[in-house]
Amino acid sequence: xxxxxxxxxxxxxxxxxxxxxxxxxxxxxxxxxxxxxxxxxxxxxxxxxxxxxxxxxxxxxxxxxxxxxxxxxxxxxxxxxxxxxxxxxxxxxxxxxxxxxxxxxxxxxxxxxxxxxxxxxxxxxxxxxxxxxxxxxxxxxxxxxxxxxxxxxxxxxxxxxxxxxxxxxxxxxxxxxxxxxxxxxxxxxxxxxxxxxxxxx
Amino acid sequence: xxxxxxxxxxxxxxxxxxxxxxxxxxxxxxxxxxxxxxxxxxxxxxxxxxxxxxxxxxxxxxxxxxxxxxxxxxxxxxxxxxxxxxxxxxxxxxxxxxxxxxxxxxxxxxxxxxxxxxxxxxxxxxxxxxxxxxxxxxxxxxxxxxxxxxxxxxxxxxxxxxxxxxxxxxxxxxxxxxx
Numbered sequence: 001x002x003x004x005x006x007x008x009x010x011x012x013x014x015x016x017x018x019x020x021x022x023x024x025x026x027x028x029x030x031x032x033x034x035x036x037x038x039x040x041x042x043x044x045x046x047x048x049x050x051x052x053x054x055x056x057x058x059x060x061x062x063x064x065x066x067x068x069x070x071x072x073x074x075x076x077x078x079x080x081x082x083x084x085x086x087x088x089x090x091x092x093x094x095x096x097x098x099x100x101x102x103x104x105x106x107x108x109x110x111x112x113x114x115x116x117x118x119x120x121x122x123x124x125x126x127x128x129x130x131x132x133x134x135x136x137x138x139x140x141x142x143x144x145x146x147x148x149x150x151x152x153x154x155x156x157x158x159x160x161x162x163x164x165x166x167x168x169x170x171x172x173x174x175x176x177x178x179x180x181x182x183x184x185x186x187x188x189x190x191x192x193x194x195x196x197x198x199x200x201x
Numbered sequence: 202x203x204x205x206x207x208x209x210x211x212x213x214x215x216x217x218x219x220x221x222x223x224x225x226x227x228x229x230x231x232x233x234x235x236x237x238x239x240x241x242x243x244x245x246x247x248x249x250x251x252x253x254x255x256x257x258x259x260x261x262x263x264x265x266x267x268x269x270x271x272x273x274x275x276x277x278x279x280x281x282x283x284x285x286x287x288x289x290x291x292x293x294x295x296x297x298x299x300x301x302x303x304x305x306x307x308x309x310x311x312x313x314x315x316x317x318x319x320x321x322x323x324x325x326x327x328x329x330x331x332x333x334x335x336x337x338x339x340x341x342x343x344x345x346x347x348x349x350x351x352x353x354x355x356x357x358x359x360x361x362x363x364x365x366x367x368x369x370x371x372x373x374x375x376x377x378x379x380x
Contacts, residue, residue, distance in 0.1 A: 014212055022209075030210075033379050037213065056217055063224040070231030073238055082247040093239040096231065 025176040031168050032138040034178055035145055036115045039134055042187040049118035049132060055111055062106060066099040113137050113148075128154040132191075143167045147187065151194045162194050210379050218379075226375045246272035246341035251285055251294050252351030257316030258283070258296055262343075265352035268296065270341030278302065278310060278339070285340045286314065289328050294340045297323060303333070311335055 021038065023030040043049055073092035077085045116134040131152040138145045148163040164186065171183045214222070240249040253266045261283070262268070270285055278284060280299050287294045297314040300322055304310045311333035315322040324332060357364035 019209075021213075029380065033210075053217065056221075060217065060221060060224065063221075063228055067224065067227045067231050070227075070234050074234060077238065082241065086242055089238045090242045093235050093242060096235045100232075 020180070021178040023176050023178070025172055025174075028138060028140060028142075031172070032136065032145065035138075035147075035168070035171065035183065036134075036136055038178060038180060038183050039136070039147060039187050040116045042184050043116060043118055043132060043134065043191070046184070046188070047120070047191065049120050052117040052119055052131070055114060055117055059103070059106060059111065062099060062103045066096055066103070069096045069099065122154065130154045138168070143169060145171075147190065149187075149190045149194055160194060160197060162190055162197075164190055207377060211377055222376050222379075225380070226372065229375060244269075244271040244341065245274070246270045248285075248294060248340050251296070251340070252354045253296055254293065254355065255316075257318050258298070259318045261317055262296060262346065263348065265349050265355060267347040267351040268343045269345040269347075271344050272339065272341035276342060278312060278336070278342075280312075283343050284314065285343065286334055286338045287340055288326060288334075288338065289331070295323070295326070296343065309336070 021034050023034050025031065040051075044051060069092045073089055073096075076088045076092075080088075113135040114133055115136065116132075118132045118134075120130045120132060122128040122130075131154070133150045133152070135148045135150070136146060144165050145168050146163055146165040148161055150159055150161040152159045166186065171179055171186075173179055211219070211222070237249075241247060243249075249270055251268050251270060253262045253264055253268060256264050268285065278299060280302055283296065283298050285294050285296045295314075295316075297316045297319075299312050300315045301313040302310050303312070312335075313322055313324070313333060327334070357367070
């Protein structure tokens, strides 16, 4: 048993999905990240939506292309020492900074603060897949966390949004451990408000 | 398994997030690399920033000064100017003053250098049999400098273990820390 499950066992020990989330309560970035992750968990596990990775993949692609330009510059300069490599280096450097500009535009205008794009598949199997998007914001040194849920109807392409702003103190205990129950209640309420609105329209 | 709490964030990441962490690290390294190569292209010098390693140019430059170089073809080398050059076979650039120049009609030059604080010229440093330097040995001319900052580079080169430790810790921090 130990031999067969050896590899799986190591992976299981590495993953800590079930361990309660504990972060440094004074680290704003960690607080926002853990709340975002918990919201994602609620939508994906409780409601069973499928995550759509296109937005994240776009960002990963831009970053990968930028690094490729840098690698090409490095290798070319190594093979053809400096003065001869000038034109290639110039092209790579300029392209790299153009890609950086792209990246900034992409994260500011395409991604905005969205950290989850998920699809609610219609159980009937017809083309009516609804898209749920989660975005959030937490200002520096502030404790007010805003969670925005937006539902885009598959048929009418109409988008409705609902948001809630609460102090992060409502979801973390004194040690920095995330109280999942409280947060899940909050996210579910937000989700159900939007879901019922849809049904009554 | 050791309870390395600082790795908790990493253990909760999915494949894409892990890849993004690696990319993040790659982009920081790439940015530094691209700035360096960009400076190389702009200044025309293969080492646009050098650190003065010895006291042979005192009182003009002291050990630990950071020099900014350019290597434009149009700048003629004249006696009395400070040049940074590399001797064939050695990788460390030297910052000294030009003492004598022989110039041909077509612009080719051979020159001799000496450090201000040295008592003899640099012939002893050149390759055996070499008595003059040529334009191809020049890395650039000093155009500006910042005092003292280069001491960090000297320390890192004298204690390579310290350098590797710092780089390792920085790398680890970037890889593990979420934005």
